[in-house]
Amino acid sequence: TARSHAMPTEIGVAAVDTLSEALKAVRMTSALILNAEFSAPWGVTTDPAIVMPLLAPDAERLVMYHLVIEGEAHVQIAGAPAVSLMPGDIVIIPHGDVHIFSYGSPPRLLDLTDDVFSNASDLSLATHGGGGEMTRFVCGYFGCERRADRLFLAGLPQVIKVNIRGDAAGRWLEDSMRHLASEVGDTRPGNRVLLSKMAETLFIEALRRYMEQLTPEQTGWLAAAKDPVVGRALALLHRDPRHPWTAVELAAQAGASRSVIAERFAHLLGESPLGYLARWRMQLAARLLESTHSTMIQVAAEVGYESETAFSRAFSRDRAF
Secondary structure (H helix, E strand, O other): OEOOOOOOOOOOHHHOOHHHHHHHOOOEEEEEEEEEEEEOOEEEEEOHHHHHHHHOOOOOEEEEEEEEEEOOEEEEEOOOOOEEEOOOEEEEEOOOOOEEEEEOOOOOOEEOOOHHHHOOOOOOEEEEEOOOOEEEEEEEEEEEOHHHHHOOOOOOOOOEEEEOOOOHHHHHHHHHHHHHHHOOOOOOOOHHHHHHHHHHHHHHHHHHHHHHHOOOOOOOHHHHHHOHHHHHHHHHHHHOOOOOOOHHHHHHHHOOOHHHHHHHHHHHHOOOHHHHHHHHHHHHHHHHHHHOOOOHHHHHHHOOEOOHHHHHHHHHHHHHO
16 A cells, blocks of 8 residues: 655646656666768668667667758658658657668668667768768667656657757757767767767757647657646656555646546546556656665655555566556
8 A cells, every 4th residue: 555645745837847757767878879971872771679789788678869960861661651851850769660761762771780880889970872962960879678668758659850950959959969970089088978968968858849849639658748737747746656646636736627637647648647656656666676775665665655565566567567
């Protein structure tokens, strides 16, 4: 059973950054792996499932993305229409689909697992192509655990495209990427960590921009976090998962009726608010068990269970899923 806990103070939606909380609950690795100047026609194909053991052997999910700096490109997933890209566009492949990144009609496609790409973690310049129109781009990846499938990756389409040009934050990010790409073979201390942090920043900024563009009819975790009703409820649950929430109390704190919250959760996330809370507690528990020396009973208390037996039963159910 969930343990008793002091009533949480009422908060606004902005008081808790639900996306940040979700990202913190997932172990992540990231890197920029390719700094390219390709001339048309050119094409690269990659299967994230194949490159994951090379790039992020400890990850369970690999999200790949590409940022076009100059020129044009297209990304294609089998069975889906091609997506056209212009300078400033980031394209994300969130579910690990095999995809082709290209421009023109190349005689053959290079595989991202080739040595020239898998060894490009220092962003050394790679050149290729038929001598026509130039495209400059960088490629990166975001490796994470499978629990991300039930958080910020849930409900995302096969391909996401956002543009980072047009505002100061986007220009700063793109300028930073240009600067890193220009420092070919930089061997100064900390360079690898810097590239990793920039890769992570680029991915998170793309998620934020995609979230801002979501329309009311779209579903999934990011859409739920953006929704004024569900977003407020998620903020409350993420701020204090140990609290013994009831559907009635959550509705009162979130400023909506119990039926409205239940309907919005079911529509956006496909589950009830308390069902989501149970899963979120298990996300936190798994993270604590993996990253700390806490005992089972300590972790149980930390995520809102006063009984180790009840926690073990709930944790086993979640792992089985």
